[in-house]
Amino acid sequence: MDFLEHLPSTSAYHAALAQDEELAGELVESGDEQAVKPRPPDLTEWGPDVQVLAEVRDLLASLLAVTVKANGGKPPKPTPYPRPETALQRVKRRVRFARHSELVRRVLPGRSE
Numbered sequence: 554m555d556f557l558e559h560l561p562s563t564s565a566y567h568a569a570l571a572q573d574e575e576l577a578g579e580l581v582e583s584g585d586e587q588a589v590k591p592r593p594p595d596l597t598e599w600g601p602d603v604q605v606l607a608e609v610r611d612l613l614a615s616l617l618a619v620t621v622k623a624n625g626g627k628p629p630k631p632t633p634y635p636r637p638e639t640a641l642q643r644v645k646r647r648v649r650f651a652r653h654s655e656l657v658r659r660v661l662p663g664r665s666e
Contacts, residue, residue, distance in 0.1 A: 561598060593635040607634040 560566050570576060594603070614631035621628035 562595065591635070593638050596637045596639070599637045607636065610634050 557566055611631065611633050614633075618628035618631050
């Protein structure tokens with residue numbers, strides 16, 4: 554399983570998992586949000602070329618939103634292309650969330666979990 558999980562996201566294995574309707578049904582029924590939610594790309598698949606393409610895509614999405622707004626429309630909010638996430642970023646996010654939860658607990662004692 555370790556070898557299979559470390560295959561590139563473009564491999565036949567990952568394509569087969571993504572197309573398996575029985576597996577998709579089980580994941581949805583289990584309520585496992587992490588399994589259903591798309592993951593950011595792996596660091597092993599993120600290079601300078603992908604970085605530049607992601608930045609160009611984000612700039613084009615912003616330009617499209619500005620163009621729609623300038624012509625009197627209501628543009629959709631541009632969503633950035635997902636970037637890989639490092640362990641340091643995950644730990645910082647957990648620490649921020651813990652600090653926020655502690656602050657909410659202290660300020661709103663009856664409303665926190």
